[in-house]
């Protein structure tokens with residue numbers, strides 16, 4: 082089973098952002114930099130798309 086959850090987000094420059102929540106159908110988050118995350122700073126929302 083694939084879990085579903087509300088995603089709060091404050092990235093208001095993203096195409097999927099609306100009223101403090103993410104409205105993308107699904108979300109992908111990946112580690113950044115050396116690809117081994119040790120804190121939230123080492124993670125990145127890959128689904129982000131800039132607002133037009």
Ligand code: SF4
Nearest residue numbers: 090092095098103126
């Ligand atoms: S895609 Fe990522 S950055 Fe964009 S609203 Fe959703 S969680 Fe925020």
